[in-house]
Structure formats: structure tokens, C-alpha cells
Amino acid sequence: MVIDKGALLIGKFLAIVAVVAFAAAAEAREEIRIAGSSTVFPFATMVADEFGQTTGFKTPVVESTGTGGGIKLFCAGVGAAYPDIVNASRRIKESERAACAENGVAAITEIKFGFDGIVIANARSAPRFDLTLRQLFLALAKRVPRDGELVANPYRRWREIDPALPDTKIEVMGPPPTSGTRDAFVERAMEGGCGTFPEIAALKHADKPAYQAVCHTIREDGAYIETGENDNLVVQKLGANPNALGIFGFSFLNENADRLQGSLIGGVEPSFENIAAGIYPISRSLYFYVKNAHVGIIPGIADYVRAFTDERTWGPSGYLANRGLIPLPEDERRAARAAALRLAALQPAAMGARGEPPVPAPGVRAISGSSLLLVAAVLVILSAIGYAMGRRRALAAVAGAVGKLHSLPGHYGYYVAIWCGLPGFAAFVLWLVLEPRIIEALVLAGLPEAIIDQSVGGVDVLLDNIKSIARGEIPGRAVSPALEAAAERYNRLDRIGFAGLAATVLALATGGLAYGQRAIGPALRARNRVEAVLRSALAASSVLSILITVGIVLSLLFETIRFFDLVSLTEFLFGLDWSPQTAIRADQVGSSGAFGAVPLFAGTLLITLIAMSVAVPVGLFSAIYMSEYAAPGLRAALKPALEILAGIPTVVFGLFAALTVAPIFRDAGQILGLDVASESALAAGVVMGLMIIPFVSSLSDDVINAVPQSLRDGSYALGATKSETIRRIILPAALPGIVGAVLLAISRAIGETMIVVMAAGLAANLTANPLEAVTTVTVQIVTLLVGDQEFTSAKTLAAFALGLVLFLMTLMLNVVALGVVRKYRERYD
Amino acid sequence: MTEFAESRGHVGTNDGAARRARRHAAERRFRLYGILAIVVAVSFLVLLLGSIAVQGYTAFTATQIRLDVTFEPEVIDPEGTGDPELWAGADYGALIRHSLGARFPGVREPEEVRALMALISSGARFDLRDMVLDDPGLIGTTRSVWLPAAADIDMLVKGITPRDVPEDARRVKDNQIAWLDALVAEGAVKRALHLRFFTAGDSRTPERAGIWGAIVGSFYTMMVTLALAFPIGVLTAVYLEEFAPKNRWTDLVEININNLAAVPSIVFGLLGLAVFLNVYHLPRSAPVVGGMTLALMTLPTIIIATRSALAAVPPSLREAALAIGASPLQVVMHHTLPAAMPGVLTGTIIGMARALGETAPLLMIGMVAFIADIPGGPSDPATVLPVQVFLWAGSPERAFAEKTAAATLVLLVFLIAMNGLAVYLRKKFEKRW
Structure with a gap:
């Protein structure tokens, strides 16, 4: 009974959660929203923090999404749901501006706020490098000119490039091709070095794509080690490996000068002064973009921009410079400051100094969440009353002689409660789903044709605008009277709809209550009715998993189709070369076989195999020991202790794998005479295996523990030892559960990203050697999604294709696994 | 034998x-x-x-420096209005500058003054402001105040960054070390318990950054996840294991659930973005959306664990209950499910533990963000503990390294508390057949 009641309560709770969620959506926004580049993130957050502390505004929320993802969000539309500002580590592209304009985001203000030096550094314990761009190119390019011909880069050691350089292996850790830092490095350093070869420079005019392919392609044979966007990790890895060089932003060198030294480029030191003066050759500009339409609507945008462009912030002695931002030259600062002030002029004069949001006109008010909550609460209370009434009536019908009733009195209570609550709840859900669509249709129908035809970006943008006006996020007078009228209409319809909902729900609830109440009698098969409802609720909840799958497929499908417009399916599925770096330029897409996913799937398989060969034996033996040998007290302590492993953030495992385990393996390999890469599948796999131990150990322990004691007793009685009993009797009996646990562990291993990014790198090698660097499908998905490249480029879309293919592959694996389990499943008692 | x-x-x-x-x-x-x-x-x-x-x-303590601060009325309220609104906007940095100037009268050059100011946290002025706003009586008096040291100084005092490297390789320069040593000599430097770490929201100034915002965010997120994933997961598992007819449809559902467990977590983020944000227009960066997204991710784990726990309950138990007239639903609810509870709880704990430590899906729905304000409810912008760990781990400032580890410790305390509860419940339900 307790559980029946619990189930009912949970149902109500879900309704309330849904209502709170929906209600929250309707509220206007008070804080500035910023999205974009992870390189700009440290600077933008610093300004946001200071801004929140020193002004009356709320602290802006700054997301780190990567430039491409940030611009996509920013350009999605006008209104509270979209960011006000986007941070970018590169300039916005024309195609992105066009996409922006299509969604009604036409006017944006560009503000360039400083430079980021890109340094090449190594540990202080090693000799300092003095490189020329030409040497850098020779060390890092995929193909280099030799005797008038382009050959695959033959250089393995620095000395081979120039006898003056140290005799160490070329090992450079740097950002992946999805990173703006990488793009800038390629453009400034690689191309700079490339241009010093007359035969390549001649190509520039003759055959530009070929020229770019030579100059912009970085080698993929292990000398250049792609790391994630975590520069701190590179800093720490350099400390552990004095032979390696690292490429990252100046601010990280600035913070770690006691451990690292920046290499001289052409004799120039990467110092604050040299980068600012433009003498140091490798640097890039940082930007942010402001959505003009939001100025004056979301409070504080103009003030934020003014604070950002203040001398105390971005000047040579401002607080950003202290953290490694290279300021713009004075005249550029002045120009940008002027742009910032022009932005402030966009702010309607009516706004106060503190920037109160415009108050919607009287009568224009959206339905608030609390009124929805009230309806839900009334429904819950009515159901509870129904339960009490039904119970009492059933008891009264037989004058307290419970034995005469068909079902228990509680069942009659539930019967009435269900009659009371369920129809109302259904109406409620239906309303939540349908109401917005109906109102939108009505509002659109009421609009003059001309407005719909003229609107930029189509009906969706128009509706978004109307809703924003209705919520008071955009003053209607700033748009057009017709839209303002539409917004008013929208709110009126919303109110009418809500009144309709309240009336319907109340009528249904009281009607249901009366009907249920009337039906009660000793002969009513209340239990059967109630159970039928509950059983359909059970079945309904299992449908949710199908819905999730459908949702996942749908959310991946469209982008995947777009991807396969750009890259052929066979190339993707069977190509042996994964190298998204060449695909950034349209003229090369598909020509170099750069999107072959085989190495990624092979890498996933390799790392998963390593992980499972750690997790399965350790986990299974732990489970056996805990459930069969250990004293109960010990087991009670061990099991939850191991479960902690499942919850430690994977960043922590990743750091551990990269900074502790990988160097141990490398050193051990050197002793044994093996060449272990500093990023190896082995380190990532082993640590991942340790992380998923609890999946195997705890779940297996439960099923082993649930094997009936009689089986053990029978086996002992026949003279079997404990281990024989376990191997011959208990494990076969527990097999389905153990297989389930192992499958779950495999799933977890396939889905893991952080450990692999940090410890195994991003280089897609097609190899079965666990001592080399590999990468996995999920790592690539994450890296591609948060990259700085344009969101609609093949590079980003590849993430969706990878996700979908992975989904289909694991689906096949699961079909096989189910067959296997069916075959070996045994039921004992 | x-x-x-x-x-x-x-x-x-x-x-x-x-x-x-x-x-x-x-x-x-x-x-x-x-x-x-x-x-x-x-x-x-x-x-x-x-x-x-x-x-x-080390993050649980912080270096503080004692200064004699004069709350000069001409700085706090230059026009003598007596209006607390205006006091909030005053230049409290000037109070610190004057105080340091009085202590080190030889320092005159602007460059040097800036270096001297850099001993004290750039956020100390807000502490002074809050003191004045709390107690206007301070204005005009001189008090001895312990102010937080700047993070660079803190790192030096804690011995995390070295003193014995060349000056150009240090963030703290020789003259700053000399001033610091002078202050240490007179007992004006101490390491005290750093309560702010537990009570403040995020900040980009390491010595002012705290974990409370992330704790609150994690709490709301986990509550939503648990409230959705546990009941739906258990109900689904009960249906599939106990009631569903064994046919192709059930096979499909079963394979499908096993498959969902293998979907990379970021894909759930994409789903959350597509459904909750783009279709239903729920707020970005809100714990309620994060919780719903993580619930989708956690469901398969709970379903699979619950199913194998239900399957492991001996059939004799069911038969006995059926024999004395219980309906199938009563058999499950009163006997099978309670008997399987330890396994159900294990699955829930493992699933929730994973959800508690997850960052990737939250990226897509805007929770990987700098959010300084403490969330007031499940629909306010918030971040969660693992995201805080992730963001701090990526910050250039050295002082965030210890904060990263300390935040992980806090996360582990959460995890252990959660596990403790599960152990208790498991003990209550566990039987051996």
C-alpha cells in the first residue's frame, strides 16, 4: 500500500515539476547573457565579475561554448532566450552574419578588445629554444620541401632541422584543428615559415588551394600532439616532460613563468611589451559582438560594454593586462571606445541609470507560473479529498464490515482519486502542449498579410518578436504598432486560454469526483480497475525510453544529413584517415579523405578493450570476494567505498591519468626499451577501467548476493569447496545480471571523454598498439561541438554524424548481446 | 572424504x-x-x-594581512550627503591605498604603488564597503582590519609558488616580497580558515571564489534528476520484467534501453537542447533543465540495474504470494520490489553518482558558465560542482589549482553522504534467500 500511495504522489510531483519548468520559461531575464570562445572566457568573466560587484546590475552569465557554437546561439534570434553578447577568438564570418540577419539579428556591434599572444614554451629545466618560423614550419608541417620536391616530413629530431638546435625528439603539444588558437598559429607561424621557401611562395598565386594545403597542414605522425583546449594540462605536462614544447596562450605563460620559458621566435622573446608592440610574430585579435536590438531591453548591456572598454579594464595597466591580455594600441582603443558609447546611445532615454527593464503596458501581462501552479495544487487537493471520500463511502456502504467489500477500502479511495485527478491532469498536459501552438496560429491569422510577407527570417522570427514584446522584453513602439497590437492580442488569448484551462480542469475534477463517488458499492471491482490504470502507467513509462531514442535520432538526423551532403557516406564509414584539419576550407572538403571514421571506431574499441580488461577481472573478483568471503561489516564498508569511484568527476581521473599514470608508463617503457607515447591508449584505458570498477563490482555483488542460499548449501553438501561452488554454481546462476553489469560498464567506457582527451590525446591513429596515442568517437564529438569553427561547417556537422553512427553501432552490439544472454540465461530457485 | x-x-x-x-x-x-x-x-x-x-x-585556509584602515569620510561620502546609496559606489580602494601608504611611506612612484596595492586582494575593497554598509558608525574611525591577501601572495606564503627563482620568473617581485616580509615580521600576516570558500559564489578573483553557488546548483539539479529518473526508471523496469508480454516490442524496448546506456553523455545534451530549450523554450542554464537532461541519461542505468535485481528475486516468492491471492500488482509492489530494493538502490546510486559528476551534457544546455550569483531556485541560472571543477581546472591563475582540488573534495563529501544514505537503505532491505 505504501508503494501504491508513493506512486500516486510521484505522479503528482512530476506534474508540479513540469509546471514549474514551463512557468519558469515565461519569466523575463534580468542578467546579461554572454556565450562563446573559451579563450576569451577568462577575460570576459573577469569583466563580468567586476561589473557585478561594482554596479547595481546582476553579474552577467558567461558561457564557454567555443566561438562557433557561441555565434550560432547568438544568431538564433532576438529575445530573452538568446545571448546578448558573443565572445569570439576570431572575426565573425560573412556567412555567419548572413545567418544572423536571416534570424532577425541584423545590427551587431563588433568590438575588438585586445590581443592574445601565442607562445611556444618548454620547461625551465630544459635549454631555451630560439626558433625561426622556417624551423617551426619544418618541424611541424605535414609535407616539407626537400630538393625541390614536397615530401612527407622526415624530421624526427630538432638537430636534423638545424645543427644549432638541441638533439631532442620533436614533441610539440598544441591545440586541435577545431581551435581558434590553432587557426591563428597556422596562419601566423606556419604560413610565415612556409613563405620563406621560394618554390612554395610561387605556388601562392599559381595554385592557391595547393599553397594552403602545404602551409596549413600540420603533421599527424605523433610529433605534433593534439591536446584538448585545456592549457593548464599542457603546462603541467611540460613540467613532466622537459623535452616537449607546448603551444598555448600568453596568459598561461604569464601565470607559470616560474616553471616555463617561452621560446624566442626569430630572436624575439614572447613578452608583454614585444607582443603589444607587434614585434613578436604570433598573436591574434580577440573580439566580442553585441546584439544592438537587446541594448536597452536587457538591463546593463551598454554599461557592461562601457566597463569593458574602460582604461582601468583593458588599458596597458588595467586589470586584464595583469592577467595576460595584450592591450590594443591607443588609437584603436579610442575608436572602439567610441563604438561602445554609440551603443549606449541606442538605449531608450526612458531607461534609468540603473537600467530598469521597460514596464509592459498595463493590460499586457503574460500568465505567470504561479497561477498554473495553483491549478495543479487544486487538482492534487481535490484528488486527496476524493481518496478520503471514496474510502469513507465504501466503508459506509457495508457499515464497516470490510469483509463484504470486493476490494480493500483504500482501493475505493484510489478509484475515486483517479477519476478525479486523471482527466484533469490529462487536460492540463494537453493544454501545456497545444496551447502555445493554437495561440500562435490565432495571432498569426490576425496579422496583416503584408507584415508576414515582409518579415525578415520568416514566421518564427516574427512570432519570437511578438512573444518578446508580450513579455515586455522589447518595447512594442520600437518595432511597429501592428506587432504591438499582435502582442496584446497574444496576451489576451493567453489569458483566455488560461481561464479556459482552469475551468476545464475544475469541471473535469469535480465531475470525475462525483462520478467515481456514485459508482462505489460493495460489488465494484475497485482493485482491478485501479490496477488496470497503474499497469497502463507502467507501460506508458516504458514508452518514454523509446521516445528518448526517437528524440536522439531526430536531434542528430538533420545535421547528419547535411553532413552527408558534404562528405560521402562510404568515405565516412570506410575511410582510414581522420584529419578534420584540412576541411576548414571549402575547396578541400572531401578531396583528401579527411573524414574517415574508421580510426575513431578502432580507437574506441582499443580503449574500451583495455578498460574492460582492467574493470572486469578487478570488479568481478571484488564482487565475489565481497559477497562470498568478506565479513558483512567489511562488505558494507567496501561496497560504497568503491562506488565513490563512479562519481568522481572525470576531469579528476583525466588529470590523474595524464599527469601520474602516463609518465609512469612512459618511464617504465623506457626501462624496457619500448617507445611509449606520452599520450597512450594504455594510460587512458587503465584509468578508465579503474573508474568503471563499481559498475561491475556493485551490480555483480548484488546479483551474486541474490543467488538463493539453498544452491550454495547444496553444493557444499556435495563436498565442493567455496571457490568451486562460486565458479560452477553461483556465477552461472548470476550470469544474466553480471552480463548486464558488464554491458553497462562497456557503455560507460564508450561514452567517456575527459580521460581520453587528457591522457590519450586527439590524434586519430589507426593502430592496435596500446602504447600509441589514439582517440575515440565521443572525444571527437565533444571536441568538434565546442570548437571555434563555423557551426554549419562539415567539421561541426561531423559530430552529429559520428553520434548517429555510434548510436547505430551500439544498437547492433546490443542486439547481439541480448541474443547471447537469452541463450545462456538460466533460472534457479 | x-x-x-x-x-x-x-x-x-x-x-x-x-x-x-x-x-x-x-x-x-x-x-x-x-x-x-x-x-x-x-x-x-x-x-x-x-x-x-x-x-x-590548502584551499581551506587563506592568507590575510592586517592593516590599520581609516574610514575617511571624505572618501566614502565626499559630498557629505549621508546617503548610504552613494556610499556603495565610493572608491574603497583609496582607503587601502592610503593605509598602505601610511605603513610604507617611502613608496611614491605610481608603478611601485600599484605593486604595493597588489599585495591585497583586489576584492578587499568590497569587504570594506560591506563593513561600512553594515555599520555606518565606522565612518571617521580607524580600525585594524584583516584583509584577504591577493592570490599571488597567498600562493607565495603557502609555498606553492617558489621564491628562489629569478625575479622575472615570478609574479611576485622582489620589492613586494620585501614589503611582505616586513609585514610578516610585525605579525601582520596570518593564515586563517577560509570560510568564504564555502559561502560565496564563483568569482574570477581566486581568493574570492567560492563553491556555494555550485553546491546549490548541484542540489537542485540532483533533486530534479532523482525525482524524474527514479520513479520512471523503476516503473519501466517493473513493467518490462514483470508484466510485459514477451514479444518483439518488448525486445525492442529492452535493446533500446541497453543502447541508451551507451549513448555518449554529450548526445543527451544535444537532445536536451533540442527538446527542452528549442521546442519548449525552457530557460538556458537552469538546474531544472539540467536535471531533466541528466535524468534522461540516468534512466537506462536505473532500469538495467532494477531489472537485474528483479530478475534475481526467486520465483518461489512470487508464487507464494500469488498462491495466497495477491494480484500480480500486489505481488510486485509488496514482495518482489521490496526484495529487489538493494539492487535498485545500487543502480540508482551509481546512476546518480554519475549524474553528479557529469559535465558534458550540461555544456549544450548552457550550464558550463561563469555564474557568480547564488541560484535562488531551480529555474535560476546555475552551474554544478563538476562544472565548477572543470572551469577552475582550465583557469590560467595558479591559485585555482588548489580550489579545483578542494571543490573535488566537496563533491566527494556529497557523494559519500549520498552513498551513506544508500548503504543505510540497502541494509534495511537486504536479505539472503
Whole structure:
């Protein structure tokens, strides 16, 4: 009974959660929203923090999404749901501006706020490098000119490039091709070095794509080690490996000068002064973009921009410079400051100094969440009353002689409660789903044709605008009277709809209550009715998993189709070369076989195999020991202790794998005479295996523990030892559960990203050697999604294709696994 | 045993003894494997936790510097209005500058003054502001105040960044060290418990950054996840294991659920973005959306664990209940499910633990963000503990390294508390058949 009641309560709770969620959506926004580049993130957050502390505004929320993802969000539309500002580590592209304009985001203000030096550094314990761009190119390019011909880069050691350089292996850790830092490095350093070869420079005019392919392609044979966007990790890895060089932003060198030294480029030191003066050759500009339409609507945008462009912030002695931002030259600062002030002029004069949001006109008010909550609460209370009434009536019908009733009195209570609550709840859900669509249709129908035809970006943008006006996020007078009228209409319809909902729900609830109440009698098969409802609720909840799958497929499908417009399916599925770096330029897409996913799937398989060969034996033996040998007290302590492993953030495992385990393996390999890469599948796999131990150990322990004691007793009685009993009797009996646990562990291993990014790198090698660097499908998905490249480029879309293919592959694996389990499943008692 | 061996004529007594010895050796080996496995797992856990603790414990204290601060009325309220609104906007940095200037009268050059100011946290002015706003009576008085030191100084005092490298390789310069040493000599520098770490929201100034915002965010997120994933997961599992007809549809659902467990977590983020944000226009960066997204991710784990726990309940139990007239639903709710509860809880704990430590899906729905304000409810912008760990781990400032480890420790405390609850519940339900 307790559980029946619990189930009912949970149902109500879900309704309330849904209502709170929906209600929250309707509220206007008070804080500035910023999205974009992870390189700009440290600077933008610093300004946001200071801004929140020193002004009356709320602290802006700054997301780190990567430039491409940030611009996509920013350009999605006008209104509270979209960011006000986007941070970018590169300039916005024309195609992105066009996409922006299509969604009604036409006017944006560009503000360039400083430079980021890109340094090449190594540990202080090693000799300092003095490189020329030409040497850098020779060390890092995929193909280099030799005797008038382009050959695959033959250089393995620095000395081979120039006898003056140290005799160490070329090992450079740097950002992946999805990173703006990488793009800038390629453009400034690689191309700079490339241009010093007359035969390549001649190509520039003759055959530009070929020229770019030579100059912009970085080698993929292990000398250049792609790391994630975590520069701190590179800093720490350099400390552990004095032979390696690292490429990252100046601010990280600035913070770690006691451990690292920046290499001289052409004799120039990467110092604050040299980068600012433009003498140091490798640097890039940082930007942010402001959505003009939001100025004056979301409070504080103009003030934020003014604070950002203040001398105390971005000047040579401002607080950003202290953290490694290279300021713009004075005249550029002045120009940008002027742009910032022009932005402030966009702010309607009516706004106060503190920037109160415009108050919607009287009568224009959206339905608030609390009124929805009230309806839900009334429904819950009515159901509870129904339960009490039904119970009492059933008891009264037989004058307290419970034995005469068909079902228990509680069942009659539930019967009435269900009659009371369920129809109302259904109406409620239906309303939540349908109401917005109906109102939108009505509002659109009421609009003059001309407005719909003229609107930029189509009906969706128009509706978004109307809703924003209705919520008071955009003053209607700033748009057009017709839209303002539409917004008013929208709110009126919303109110009418809500009144309709309240009336319907109340009528249904009281009607249901009366009907249920009337039906009660000793002969009513209340239990059967109630159970039928509950059983359909059970079945309904299992449908949710199908819905999730459908949702996942749908959310991946469209982008995947777009991807396969750009890259052929066979190339993707069977190509042996994964190298998204060449695909950034349209003229090369598909020509170099750069999107072959085989190495990624092979890498996933390799790392998963390593992980499972750690997790399965350790986990299974732990489970056996805990459930069969250990004293109960010990087991009670061990099991939850191991479960902690499942919850430690994977960043922590990743750091551990990269900074502790990988160097141990490398050193051990050197002793044994093996060449272990500093990023190896082995380190990532082993640590991942340790992380998923609890999946195997705890779940297996439960099923082993649930094997009936009689089986053990029978086996002992026949003279079997404990281990024989376990191997011959208990494990076969527990097999389905153990297989389930192992499958779950495999799933977890396939889905893991952080450990692999940090410890195994991003280089897609097609190899079965666990001592080399590999990468996995999920790592690539994450890296591609948060990259700085344009969101609609093949590079980003590849993430969706990878996700979908992975989904289909694991689906096949699961079909096989189910067959296997069916075959070996045994039921004992 | 001896008789048994002898009775099988061709096997001699000696053979029997040898075989017994072999079997017992196998038994001992088997047991040893078990112990080894436990030792490997536990020692890894201890190593990991130990390394985090060693890195992180320093974040629980912070360096403070004592200054005699005069709350000059001409700085706080230059026009003498007496209006607290205006006091909030005053230049409290000037108070610190004057105080330091009085202590080190030789420092005049602007460059030097800036270096001297850099000893004290750039956020100390807000502390002074809050003091004045709390107690306007301070204006005009001189007080001895312990102010937080800047993070660079803090790192130096804690010995995390070295003093013995060339000056250009240090963020703290020679003159700053000299001033600091002078202050230390007069007892004006101390390391005190850093309560702010537990009570403040995020900040980009390391010495002002705290974990409370992330704790609150994690709490809301986990509540939503649990409220959705646990009931739906258990109900689905009960249906599939106990009621569903065994046909192709159920096979499909089963395979589908196993498959969902293998979907990379960021894909759930994409789904959350597409459904909750783009279709239903729920707020970005809100714990309620994060919780719903993580619930989708956690569901398969709970369903799979619950199913295998239900399958492991002996059929005799069900038959007995059916025999005395319980309906199928009553059998499940009153007998099978309670008997399977330990396994259900294990699955829930593992799933929730994973959800608690997850960052990737939250990226897509805007929770990987700098959010300084403490969330007031499940629909306010918020971040969660693992995201805080992730963001701090990526910050250039050295002082965030210890904060990263300390935040992980806090996350572990959460995790252990959650596990503790599960252990208690598991104990309550556990039986051996």
C-alpha cells in the first residue's frame, strides 16, 4: 500500500515539476547573457565579475561554448532566450552574419578588445629554444620541401632541422584543428615559415588551394600532439616532460613563468611589451559582438560594454593586462571606445541609470507560473479529498464490515482519486502542449498579410518578436504598432486560454469526483480497475525510453544529413584517415579523405578493450570476494567505498591519468626499451577501467548476493569447496545480471571523454598498439561541438554524424548481446 | 572424504590427498585473487583521494594581512550627503591605498604603488564597503582590519609558488616580497580558515571564489534528476520484467534501453537542447533543465540495474504470494520490489553518482558558465560542482589549482553522504534467500 500511495504522489510531483519548468520559461531575464570562445572566457568573466560587484546590475552569465557554437546561439534570434553578447577568438564570418540577419539579428556591434599572444614554451629545466618560423614550419608541417620536391616530413629530431638546435625528439603539444588558437598559429607561424621557401611562395598565386594545403597542414605522425583546449594540462605536462614544447596562450605563460620559458621566435622573446608592440610574430585579435536590438531591453548591456572598454579594464595597466591580455594600441582603443558609447546611445532615454527593464503596458501581462501552479495544487487537493471520500463511502456502504467489500477500502479511495485527478491532469498536459501552438496560429491569422510577407527570417522570427514584446522584453513602439497590437492580442488569448484551462480542469475534477463517488458499492471491482490504470502507467513509462531514442535520432538526423551532403557516406564509414584539419576550407572538403571514421571506431574499441580488461577481472573478483568471503561489516564498508569511484568527476581521473599514470608508463617503457607515447591508449584505458570498477563490482555483488542460499548449501553438501561452488554454481546462476553489469560498464567506457582527451590525446591513429596515442568517437564529438569553427561547417556537422553512427553501432552490439544472454540465461530457485 | 576417495578403487588414498591439496590450493588462490582485486581497487581509490586531498587542503585556509584602515569620510561620502546609496559606489580602494601608504611611506612612484596595492586582494575593497554598509558608525574611525591577501601572495606564503627563482620568473617581485616580509615580521600576516570558500559564489578573483553557488546548483539539479529518473526508471523496469508480454516490442524496448546506456553523455545534451530549450523554450542554464537532461541519461542505468535485481528475486516468492491471492500488482509492489530494493538502490546510486559528476551534457544546455550569483531556485541560472571543477581546472591563475582540488573534495563529501544514505537503505532491505 505504501508503494501504491508513493506512486500516486510521484505522479503528482512530476506534474508540479513540469509546471514549474514551463512557468519558469515565461519569466523575463534580468542578467546579461554572454556565450562563446573559451579563450576569451577568462577575460570576459573577469569583466563580468567586476561589473557585478561594482554596479547595481546582476553579474552577467558567461558561457564557454567555443566561438562557433557561441555565434550560432547568438544568431538564433532576438529575445530573452538568446545571448546578448558573443565572445569570439576570431572575426565573425560573412556567412555567419548572413545567418544572423536571416534570424532577425541584423545590427551587431563588433568590438575588438585586445590581443592574445601565442607562445611556444618548454620547461625551465630544459635549454631555451630560439626558433625561426622556417624551423617551426619544418618541424611541424605535414609535407616539407626537400630538393625541390614536397615530401612527407622526415624530421624526427630538432638537430636534423638545424645543427644549432638541441638533439631532442620533436614533441610539440598544441591545440586541435577545431581551435581558434590553432587557426591563428597556422596562419601566423606556419604560413610565415612556409613563405620563406621560394618554390612554395610561387605556388601562392599559381595554385592557391595547393599553397594552403602545404602551409596549413600540420603533421599527424605523433610529433605534433593534439591536446584538448585545456592549457593548464599542457603546462603541467611540460613540467613532466622537459623535452616537449607546448603551444598555448600568453596568459598561461604569464601565470607559470616560474616553471616555463617561452621560446624566442626569430630572436624575439614572447613578452608583454614585444607582443603589444607587434614585434613578436604570433598573436591574434580577440573580439566580442553585441546584439544592438537587446541594448536597452536587457538591463546593463551598454554599461557592461562601457566597463569593458574602460582604461582601468583593458588599458596597458588595467586589470586584464595583469592577467595576460595584450592591450590594443591607443588609437584603436579610442575608436572602439567610441563604438561602445554609440551603443549606449541606442538605449531608450526612458531607461534609468540603473537600467530598469521597460514596464509592459498595463493590460499586457503574460500568465505567470504561479497561477498554473495553483491549478495543479487544486487538482492534487481535490484528488486527496476524493481518496478520503471514496474510502469513507465504501466503508459506509457495508457499515464497516470490510469483509463484504470486493476490494480493500483504500482501493475505493484510489478509484475515486483517479477519476478525479486523471482527466484533469490529462487536460492540463494537453493544454501545456497545444496551447502555445493554437495561440500562435490565432495571432498569426490576425496579422496583416503584408507584415508576414515582409518579415525578415520568416514566421518564427516574427512570432519570437511578438512573444518578446508580450513579455515586455522589447518595447512594442520600437518595432511597429501592428506587432504591438499582435502582442496584446497574444496576451489576451493567453489569458483566455488560461481561464479556459482552469475551468476545464475544475469541471473535469469535480465531475470525475462525483462520478467515481456514485459508482462505489460493495460489488465494484475497485482493485482491478485501479490496477488496470497503474499497469497502463507502467507501460506508458516504458514508452518514454523509446521516445528518448526517437528524440536522439531526430536531434542528430538533420545535421547528419547535411553532413552527408558534404562528405560521402562510404568515405565516412570506410575511410582510414581522420584529419578534420584540412576541411576548414571549402575547396578541400572531401578531396583528401579527411573524414574517415574508421580510426575513431578502432580507437574506441582499443580503449574500451583495455578498460574492460582492467574493470572486469578487478570488479568481478571484488564482487565475489565481497559477497562470498568478506565479513558483512567489511562488505558494507567496501561496497560504497568503491562506488565513490563512479562519481568522481572525470576531469579528476583525466588529470590523474595524464599527469601520474602516463609518465609512469612512459618511464617504465623506457626501462624496457619500448617507445611509449606520452599520450597512450594504455594510460587512458587503465584509468578508465579503474573508474568503471563499481559498475561491475556493485551490480555483480548484488546479483551474486541474490543467488538463493539453498544452491550454495547444496553444493557444499556435495563436498565442493567455496571457490568451486562460486565458479560452477553461483556465477552461472548470476550470469544474466553480471552480463548486464558488464554491458553497462562497456557503455560507460564508450561514452567517456575527459580521460581520453587528457591522457590519450586527439590524434586519430589507426593502430592496435596500446602504447600509441589514439582517440575515440565521443572525444571527437565533444571536441568538434565546442570548437571555434563555423557551426554549419562539415567539421561541426561531423559530430552529429559520428553520434548517429555510434548510436547505430551500439544498437547492433546490443542486439547481439541480448541474443547471447537469452541463450545462456538460466533460472534457479 | 577419505572414504569417498577409497571407494573409487583406482584412485589411491595418496592421490586423494594430493587432489584435496590441489583443490584447497585452488581455493586459496581464488580467494587471493579476490583480495588482490579489492586491494587494487581500494589502493587506487586511496591514491586518488589522497592526491586530491594533498592538493586541495590548502584551499581551506587563506592568507590575510592586517592593516590599520581609516574610514575617511571624505572618501566614502565626499559630498557629505549621508546617503548610504552613494556610499556603495565610493572608491574603497583609496582607503587601502592610503593605509598602505601610511605603513610604507617611502613608496611614491605610481608603478611601485600599484605593486604595493597588489599585495591585497583586489576584492578587499568590497569587504570594506560591506563593513561600512553594515555599520555606518565606522565612518571617521580607524580600525585594524584583516584583509584577504591577493592570490599571488597567498600562493607565495603557502609555498606553492617558489621564491628562489629569478625575479622575472615570478609574479611576485622582489620589492613586494620585501614589503611582505616586513609585514610578516610585525605579525601582520596570518593564515586563517577560509570560510568564504564555502559561502560565496564563483568569482574570477581566486581568493574570492567560492563553491556555494555550485553546491546549490548541484542540489537542485540532483533533486530534479532523482525525482524524474527514479520513479520512471523503476516503473519501466517493473513493467518490462514483470508484466510485459514477451514479444518483439518488448525486445525492442529492452535493446533500446541497453543502447541508451551507451549513448555518449554529450548526445543527451544535444537532445536536451533540442527538446527542452528549442521546442519548449525552457530557460538556458537552469538546474531544472539540467536535471531533466541528466535524468534522461540516468534512466537506462536505473532500469538495467532494477531489472537485474528483479530478475534475481526467486520465483518461489512470487508464487507464494500469488498462491495466497495477491494480484500480480500486489505481488510486485509488496514482495518482489521490496526484495529487489538493494539492487535498485545500487543502480540508482551509481546512476546518480554519475549524474553528479557529469559535465558534458550540461555544456549544450548552457550550464558550463561563469555564474557568480547564488541560484535562488531551480529555474535560476546555475552551474554544478563538476562544472565548477572543470572551469577552475582550465583557469590560467595558479591559485585555482588548489580550489579545483578542494571543490573535488566537496563533491566527494556529497557523494559519500549520498552513498551513506544508500548503504543505510540497502541494509534495511537486504536479505539472503
